[in-house]
Amino acid sequence: MPNYNWPPMESxxxxxxxxxxxxxxxxxxxxxxxxSDVRPAGTIHGVILHSPHAHARIKSVDxxxxxxxxxxxxVRVVAPAGTEIQWAGAEIATVAARTEEIAHDAVxxxxxxxxxxxxLVREDDLSKAGSRAKPAGEAVTGDPDAAFKQADxxxxxxxxxxxxxxxxxxxxxxxxAWNGDTVEYFPSTQNVSGIGGDLAKGLQLAAGKVHVHxxxxxxxxxxxxxxxxxxLEAAKLSKASGGKPVKMYLxxxxxxxxxxxxxxxxAKIKLAAKKDGTFTAWDSTSWMTGGFxxxxxxxxxLPYVYRQVPNxxxxxxxxxTNNGAQRAWRAPNHPQVSYITCSALDDLAAKLNMDPxxxxxxxxxxxxxxxxxxxxxxxxxxxxxxKNQWHPRGDKRAGVIKRGLGLAVGMWGGAGHASQCRTxxxxxxxxxxxxxxxxxxxxxxxxxxxxxxxxxxxPMNAITLKIGDNSLPVSGASGGSTTVGGVSSSTRISNxxxxxxxxxxxxxxxxxxxxxxxxxxxxxxxxxxxxxxxxWKAACQKLGVRTISEMGANDQxxxxxxxxxxxxxxxxxxVSVDIETGVVKINKVVAVNDCGLVINPKTAEGQVYGGxxxxxxxxxxxxxxADEGTGRVLNADMEFYKLAGIADIxxxxxxxxxxxxxxxxxxxxLGEPATIPTTAAIANACANAIGVRVPTLPLNAKxxxxxxxGRRLA
Amino acid sequence: MxxxxxxxxxxxxxxxxxxxFLHGVxxxxxxxxxxxxxxxxxxxxxVNVTGLGEAPVTLTINGKPVKVNVxxxxxxxxxxxxxxxxxxxxxxxxxxxxxxxxxxxxxxxMYSCTVLAIDAQGKDIQTIEGLSNGNKMHPxxxxxxxxxxxxxxxxxxxxxxxxxxxxxxxPNPTYEQVKAGLGGNLCRCGTYVxxxxxxxxxxxxxxxxxxx
Ligand code: FES
Ligand code: FES
Numbered sequence: 001m002p003n004y005n006w007p008p009m010e011s012x013x014x015x016x017x018x019x020x021x022x023x024x025x026x027x028x029x030x031x032x033x034x035x036s037d038v039r040p041a042g043t044i045h046g047v048i049l050h051s052p053h054a055h056a057r058i059k060s061v062d063x064x065x066x067x068x069x070x071x072x073x074x075v076r077v078v079a080p081a082g083t084e085i086q087w088a089g090a091e092i093a094t095v096a097a098r099t100e101e102i103a104h105d106a107v108x109x110x111x112x113x114x115x116x117x118x119x120l121v122r123e124d125d126l127s128k129a130g131s132r133a134k135p136a137g138e139a140v141t142g143d144p145d146a147a148f149k150q151a152d153x154x155x156x157x158x159x160x161x162x163x164x165x166x167x168x169x170x171x172x173x174x175x176x177a178w179n180g181d182t183v184e185y186f187p188s189t190q191n192v193s194g195i196g197g198d199l200a201k202g203l204q205l206a207a208g209k210v211h212v213h214x215x216x217x218x219x220x221x222x223x224x225x226x227x228x229x230x231x232l233e234a235a236k237l238s239k240a241s242g243g244k245p246v247k248m249y250l251x252x253x254x255x256x257x258x259x260x261x262x263x264x265x266x267a268k269i270k271l272a273a274k275k276d277g278t279f280t281a282w283d284s285t286s287w288m289t290g291g292f293x294x295x296x297x298x299x300x301x302l303p304y305v306y307r308q309v310p311n312x313x314x315x316x317x318x319x320x321t322n323n324g325a326q327r328a329w330r331a332p333n334h335p336q337v338s339y340i341t342c343s344a345l346d347d348l349a350a351k352l353n354m355d356p357x358x359x360x361x362x363x364x365x366x367x368x369x370x371x372x373x374x375x376x377x378x379x380x381x382x383x384x385x386x387k388n389q390w391h392p393r394g395d396k397r398a399g400v401i402k403r404g405l406g407l408a409v410g411m412w413g414g415a416g417h418a419s420q421c422r423t424x425x426x427x428x429x430x431x432x433x434x435x436x437x438x439x440x441x442x443x444x445x446x447x448x449x450x451x452x453x454x455x456x457x458x459p460m461n462a463i464t465l466k467i468g469d470n471s472l473p474v475s476g477a478s479g480g481s482t483t484v485g486g487v488s489s490s491t492r493i494s495n496x497x498x499x500x501x502x503x504x505x506x507x508x509x510x511x512x513x514x515x516x517x518x519x520x521x522x523x524x525x526x527x528x529x530x531x532x533x534x535x536w537k538a539a540c541q542k543l544g545v546r547t548i549s550e551m552g553a554n555d556q557x558x559x560x561x562x563x564x565x566x567x568x569x570x571x572x573x574x575v576s577v578d579i580e581t582g583v584v585k586i587n588k589v590v591a592v593n594d595c596g597l598v599i600n601p602k603t604a605e606g607q608v609y610g611g612x613x614x615x616x617x618x619x620x621x622x623x624x625x626a627d628e629g630t631g632r633v634l635n636a637d638m639e640f641y642k643l644a645g646i647a648d649i650x651x652x653x654x655x656x657x658x659x660x661x662x663x664x665x666x667x668x669x670l671g672e673p674a675t676i677p678t679t680a681a682i683a684n685a686c687a688n689a690i691g692v693r694v695p696t697l698p699l700n701a702k703x704x705x706x707x708x709x710g711r712r713l714a
Numbered sequence: 715m716x717x718x719x720x721x722x723x724x725x726x727x728x729x730x731x732x733x734x735f736l737h738g739v740x741x742x743x744x745x746x747x748x749x750x751x752x753x754x755x756x757x758x759x760x761v762n763v764t765g766l767g768e769a770p771v772t773l774t775i776n777g778k779p780v781k782v783n784v785x786x787x788x789x790x791x792x793x794x795x796x797x798x799x800x801x802x803x804x805x806x807x808x809x810x811x812x813x814x815x816x817x818x819x820x821x822x823x824m825y826s827c828t829v830l831a832i833d834a835q836g837k838d839i840q841t842i843e844g845l846s847n848g849n850k851m852h853p854x855x856x857x858x859x860x861x862x863x864x865x866x867x868x869x870x871x872x873x874x875x876x877x878x879x880x881x882x883x884x885p886n887p888t889y890e891q892v893k894a895g896l897g898g899n900l901c902r903c904g905t906y907v908x909x910x911x912x913x914x915x916x917x918x919x920x921x922x923x924x925x926x
Contacts, residue, residue, distance in 0.1 A: 020860055169902050440866060441865030610905065
């Protein structure tokens with residue numbers, strides 16, 4: 001069996017290098033194809049009719065006029081009479097037509113009778129939730145009541161972080177052609193290997209009947225794993241239209257309304273410390289919504305990172321509301337619990353008159369990794385010049401612009417997912433590496449080819465990579481920051497298995513046993529002896545007519561030290577707040593993350609920049625505004641659902657711990673940990689600047705000015 | 715936060731659909747030739763008239779005339795993507811906010827989702843496809859790739875076109891000008907750090923090219 005270990009850090013030639021992503025030019029020149037660009041010959045268009053009501057019973061659906069419209073090929077009722085609709089935007093019917101314009105006209109001709117029922121679409125005021133609130137029961141460790149009695153300092157606060165949307169730029173959808181026997185499926189997905197089976201189940205077909213292909217996806221962030229109702233409907237519309245391919249993507253309004261959200265979290269928190277800053281007790285009553293199903297928040301994560309506080313009481317309630325359902329959102333649970341925890345801890349430090357940096361370091365023994373957090377806190381502090389720039393809460397300098405610093409912590413898993421890879425070495429020396437994976441823009445293509453080039457001793461351009469098709473070896477969905485660990489490990493194992501076969505063929509000619517050979521610099525040579533070698537091409541010629549084709553798999557139970565999970569991170573923010581207008585401006589964000597063995601520092605940094613920017617968006621502007629009057633989302637567009645623009649992000653400093661010590665842990669995912677602490681760090685910087693806590697995010701003018709005027713949450 | 719830039723048609727007010735508007739009044743607004751109206755009246759039985767039907771137009775895209783059948787309400791973006799297989803420009807917000815559909819029309823940077831195809835007739839329309847030809851490409855393209863100014867890439871064509879238009883107007887931009895000049899485009903993956911560097915690098919590259 002080959003030695004699959006990663007080559008030593010110092011001898012790597014391709015891995016660890018700042019390689020420019022392989023598909024960069026394709027994407028920057030507009031040539032990269034997304035499935036929303038794909039229109040096979042004969043493509044027709046699907047459009048969905050959505051419910052305008054948040055809660056209603058369908059009394060009737062009359063599609064006759066729509067069916068008669070010239071150019072319409074199929075009309076399907078999704079929610080027949082009697083169906084109870086539980087959120088605005090729910091699908092009522094679908095139409096396929098020759099053009100999208102005609103399909104829209106047809107949808108407008110469908111007459112739906114609704115019996116409108118009472119709805120609840122807001123959860124920020126728990127007292128209004130009534131029977132829609134479902135408490136999860138209480139969890140207690142230690143003796144919180146006694147601890148609060150004995151405490152020197154107790155702080156109580158209310159914190160809230162609202163529902164936000166994924167806002168993928170490429171909306172959810174697909175093109176599907178179903179001729180009744182086989183299905184050609186072009187979805188926008190994070191799950192190339194798995195989504196075909198998902199659709200097949202819905203269509204009651206054998207999984208093998210659905211062929212999936214996707215070259216690129218325009219964002220997913222956790223919301224694009226399943227085939228969804230629109231996948232099924234597009235397939236059925238196709239069948240009803242004689243097997244013509246149906247292209248059906250959500251318009252922006254439903255994209256923002258029903259294609260996934262991150263649940264909110266609100267919490268009343270009481271916490272205590274000794275005079276010297278020792279954190280002793282935590283008591284939180286939190287609530288949230290993830291839509292009609294209520295949704296889940298793992299309240300057991302509280303207090304986040306500092307979970308080993310000796311005394312804690314946790315109460316959590318999920319509220320069922322008439323809104324579109326939650327989906328996984330880049331680091332499910334973590335940004336929200338980071339926000340409520342780090343805000344409360346920061347407020348406690350302020351009450352202690354203690355520098356929060358000192359407070360977070362002092363209590364690092366309550367985290368799972370005291371040394372890592374301590375060193376990351378110190379590193380981030382150095383990079384943001386905490387020592388000179390931090391001041392006690394409330395910038396006392398004259399003027400209306402107040403400046404402040406804040407910090408927050410995060411943690412994540414990120415071990416590799418189950419992944420299989422096939423390596424083909426052909427007699428002409430060409431090499432194919434094949435995985436049913438996907439590149440979300442994280443740089444997956446590039447890291448796979450770096451691993452293969454490293455493992456096979458070839459230049460990167462000698463490797464042909466095939467991903468994005470479910471006829472390739474099964475590789476996991478891209479979620480949980482598990483992709484890089486999974487695909488790099490399976491690629492490494494598969495490459496070395498194939499190489500072993502090549503060595504068996506070549507060894508006799510070089511007069512040594514196969515295990516004495518190595519592949520370096522485009523040659524197969526006797527270990528350490530370049531003089532006794534064959535060029536790669538000459539070595540492969542010895543295969544005659546045979547192609548080597550070898551599999552390799554990342555086994556999650558035994559990743560062989562190639563990948564691992566468990567990372568930490570500390571982010572710090574420097575903000576300025578105009579106390580007359582309430583506008584918060586980012587000056588700088590420092591991100592310190594550990595991430596094991598880094599295959600490509602350039603794209604890894606990109607992940608951190610992106611994570612930080614998402615954290616900035618959530619801190620400053622993002623909020624799905626549900627209207628209790630109409631039951632609808634008021635800002636289901638991109639004008640009033642705000643994202644940060646290029647001028648809004650300040651300076652971002654990324655520090656990754658690329659050290660032999662971290663490297664030997666193997667590959668760990670980074671995409672999610674990179675976004676977790678940013679939001680809380682900004683919120684704490686804002687409190688440090690203006691001297692009061694803005695209890696509910698986002699830090700928009702309304703919330704900041706309300707806090708300055710002494711108005712509190714609920 | 716993003717300032718809008720030169721939209722071809724004013725962005726619709728909230729709760730007021732551009733398409734619904736055109737559908738309602740476009741026929742009397744003088745935007746259509748009488749010939750088309752006559753064709754329409756003859757073609758469709760009255761009960762089914764909810765759209766205005768398609769008519770051929772000629773658009774000049776990247777210097778080449780292309781014929782396409784569009785409805786009066788069809789946007790330039792949809793005409794390109796759904797009828798001409800020109801898919802570099804992306805449909806994201808479809809309401810003149812995000813910039814993913816950015817093209818350059820008559821030298822002006824515009825959102826193609828807010829321009830009607832019929833209004834784009836007779837104008838010089840430049841799309842991202844026009845910025846490269848085989849291995850030859852505008853320096854902004856490699857600058858985006860080299861500076862990792864993209865991730866998923868769905869905003870990227872729009873950003874590249876906006877950057878191209880910006881550099882045409884500002885050959886010597888400062889960092890601050892780049893930030894202001896690209897305020898009309900949004901990226902969800904968070905690639906702004908690379909984009910800032912890319913635009914400055916391309917500006918240098920372009921100057922080098924001119925001086926040589
Ligand atoms: S799609 Fe045109 S501006 Fe967003
Ligand atoms: S790169 Fe994904 S939206 Fe910009």
